[in-house]
Amino acid sequence: MSRQPQRAHRAYRVTRVVPEGRAGVTLILDGAMPAHPGQFVMVWLPGIGERPFSLMDDDPASLTVARVGPFTSALCELAPGDRLWLRGPYGSGFELVGRRHLLVGGGCGAVPLALLAKVARARGHQVIAALGARTADLLMLRWRFEALGCQVMVATEDGSVGHHGTVLDAVQQLLDDRWPDGVYTCGPEPMLRAVASHVDTVGLPCWVSMERAMKCGIGVCGSCHFGDRLVCRDGPVFEGREVL
Amino acid sequence: MGWWPLPTRKGCTTTWQAAARVSLIDLSADLCGVRLRNPLVLASGIWGCCAETLVRAARAGAGAVTAKSCSLEPRKGHPNPTVLDWGGGLINAVGLANPGAAEERDILRAARQALEPLGVPLIASVFGHSPNEFCQAVRLVAQAEPDFIELNISCPNVESEFGRPFALDPEAAARVTEAVRGVYSGRLLVKLSPNTPDIVDVARAVAAAGADGLTAVNTLGPGMIIDVRARRPVLANLVGGISGAALRPVAVRCVYEITRAVDIPVIGTGGVLSGEDAMEMIMAGATAVGIGSAVHIHGEGAFARILAELKELMQEEGYRSLGQFRGCAHV
Numbered sequence: 241m242s243r244q245p246q247r248a249h250r251a252y253r254v255t256r257v258v259p260e261g262r263a264g265v266t267l268i269l270d271g272a273m274p275a276h277p278g279q280f281v282m283v284w285l286p287g288i289g290e291r292p293f294s295l296m297d298d299d300p301a302s303l304t305v306a307r308v309g310p311f312t313s314a315l316c317e318l319a320p321g322d323r324l325w326l327r328g329p330y331g332s333g334f335e336l337v338g339r340r341h342l343l344v345g346g347g348c349g350a351v352p353l354a355l356l357a358k359v360a361r362a363r364g365h366q367v368i369a370a371l372g373a374r375t376a377d378l379l380m381l382r383w384r385f386e387a388l389g390c391q392v393m394v395a396t397e398d399g400s401v402g403h404h405g406t407v408l409d410a411v412q413q414l415l416d417d418r419w420p421d422g423v424y425t426c427g428p429e430p431m432l433r434a435v436a437s438h439v440d441t442v443g444l445p446c447w448v449s450m451e452r453a454m455k456c457g458i459g460v461c462g463s464c465h466f467g468d469r470l471v472c473r474d475g476p477v478f479e480g481r482e483v484l
Numbered sequence: 485m486g487w488w489p490l491p492t493r494k495g496c497t498t499t500w501q502a503a504a505r506v507s508l509i510d511l512s513a514d515l516c517g518v519r520l521r522n523p524l525v526l527a528s529g530i531w532g533c534c535a536e537t538l539v540r541a542a543r544a545g546a547g548a549v550t551a552k553s554c555s556l557e558p559r560k561g562h563p564n565p566t567v568l569d570w571g572g573g574l575i576n577a578v579g580l581a582n583p584g585a586a587e588e589r590d591i592l593r594a595a596r597q598a599l600e601p602l603g604v605p606l607i608a609s610v611f612g613h614s615p616n617e618f619c620q621a622v623r624l625v626a627q628a629e630p631d632f633i634e635l636n637i638s639c640p641n642v643e644s645e646f647g648r649p650f651a652l653d654p655e656a657a658a659r660v661t662e663a664v665r666g667v668y669s670g671r672l673l674v675k676l677s678p679n680t681p682d683i684v685d686v687a688r689a690v691a692a693a694g695a696d697g698l699t700a701v702n703t704l705g706p707g708m709i710i711d712v713r714a715r716r717p718v719l720a721n722l723v724g725g726i727s728g729a730a731l732r733p734v735a736v737r738c739v740y741e742i743t744r745a746v747d748i749p750v751i752g753t754g755g756v757l758s759g760e761d762a763m764e765m766i767m768a769g770a771t772a773v774g775i776g777s778a779v780h781i782h783g784e785g786a787f788a789r790i791l792a793e794l795k796e797l798m799q800e801e802g803y804r805s806l807g808q809f810r811g812c813a814h815v
Contacts, residue, residue, distance in 0.1 A: 248568040251713040282565075286714040290564035325714060327568075456567035460530055460780045461578055462552070468536035473783065 249325040261377040264306040273301035276333025277356035278477040282457045284325040292454045294352035306348040332477045337445045338421020343369045346427020350381040361388045372407025376400035436480035446480030510805040516671045516696045520547035527776035528609040535594035542604040545787030550607040553636040556621045558584035563720040573728025577641040577721035585624040592628035605631035615663035638677035638702035640725045651677035654689035665694035675699040687742040699751040703727045728777035731755040736768045743769025759793025767813040
């Protein structure tokens with residue numbers, strides 16, 4: 241458990257920028273950051289700030305960023321060759337159960353699920369990725385799940401693409417048929433609770449990845465607590481029951 | 485705790501006998517008349533921003549817990565990066581982020597209610613720009629009836645805004661203590677800074693002004709970490725307080741000097757990561773031992789681990805209570 245890094249941050253350069261519709265971008269970096277799917281890194285832009293992000297991929301390290309504020313906007317403006325700094329990886333990861341996995345992502349909740357999909361596909365497992373967003377141009381990482389050979393289901397609140405409604409509606413039948421061995425979800429908290437509670441009723445294993453405003457990222461400051469849990473150290477991945 | 489002879493089988497010591505001997509070791513401490521089941525005190529600023537995590541620290545084995553410092557008005561604190569593990573410890577400039585004394589009072593009330601059945605005392609922590617502001621915050625926080633109020637006069641991370649910490653000057657430190665003493669009759673601790681050549685003078689002044697106990701020490705520095713590729717300091721505040729392993733020898737020296745000079749009890753805080761470190765701090769004269777950076781290194785298991793190591797070491801060295809070696813290093 242003890243960690244003694246020589247330096248907190250490691251410098252990377254952006255090698256490629258993949259646009260993610262109106263939502264943001266994916267930044268592919270020039271080095272690896274070995275991590276378990278679901279773990280996160282603290283991303284530092286000198287003079288601008290430092291925030292937690294899930295790893296979309298660990299080799300090469302890749303970040304998918306939704307533009308929501310000044311810091312994420314600055315990240316979205318990075319070009320190939322630009323530098324950024326990472327420390328981590330931190331926190332707990334997803335645990336793959338069985339061989340058939342249902343991934344349920346809302347908005348940028350798709351990001352940690354993409355690394356999970358990569359690991360599961362590398363083991364030859366079946367993966368269905370259900371991605372939800374408000375509108376078609378806010379969907380993220382569909383290309384990535386397709387490239388990994390996942391079956392992709394899409395739901396939008398305005399019906400602009402895929403199922404018209406919530407992503408939980410879209411996967412309800414799969415859950416009721418008990419298709420998956422395990423369910424993995426990340427996204428807005430009401431969605432997480434809805435998914436976790438439905439999966440609990442069906443009686444399948446469920447993991448959720450939580451998001452909280454975070455400062456230290458290393459289990460010291462306590463700013464990312466939910467109840468007596470710390471998202472940075474006990475999470476960000478929790479068993480579904482813990483969020484009910 | 486009484487002692488009773490153990491039945492022995494000839495020539496062999498069973499594990500339960502060894503376990504029974506360990507259980508004869510009394511880890512309790514008396515801090516200003518309050519019994520701590522063990523000497524480990526969760527230090528201020530670690531996990532202390534909500535009732536639930538304070539209670540979790542207590543369940544994980546802390547003998548007492550300290551809430552995060554609060555001021556009269558809410559504060560956002562410094563932007564990130566605020567905390568780093570630089571290899572030899574932590575450096576932090578959280579900047580005293582807190583929800584303000586009124587909301588802190590509610591957090592403390594909830595914490596106290598949950599801590600009472602566990603027998604774990606609660607220490608509130610307060611800071612301010614002026615003696616008057618300290619008093620106003622203390623009045624609010626006191627309504628939650630914490631077992632102690634600790635005055636944080638020593639944060640090194642807000643100097644640009646607050647000016648020189650009160651803890652660097654015996655007179656200023658005494659002024660704050662005396663002012664608060666005038667409005668608060670409960671147990672009062674004052675947290676001292678290692679960043680002064682006169683810590684003993686500050687301790688004496690604060691004790692004379694009415695402090696019941698001291699917490700020694702706050703973080704060291706401030707220090708700075710520069711990222712050579714970014715070509716600038718990493719902390720958004722540029723500088724921050726050093727804690728963890730790098731702080732321990734300084735903290736031990738401070739506790740040693742203070743406890744030789746004043747009679748009031750001291751919570752020895754700074755880089756205690758193991759049972760041996762805890763014993764060292766008590767031998768330096770500490771009544772209780774603060775735990776901060778260890779929570780980063782060992783997670784919530786820090787308390788159980790340090791206590792188990794301390795117990796084992798006490799057994800090895802033939803001690804049955806903390807009093808048998810408290811301050812014994814004074815020469």
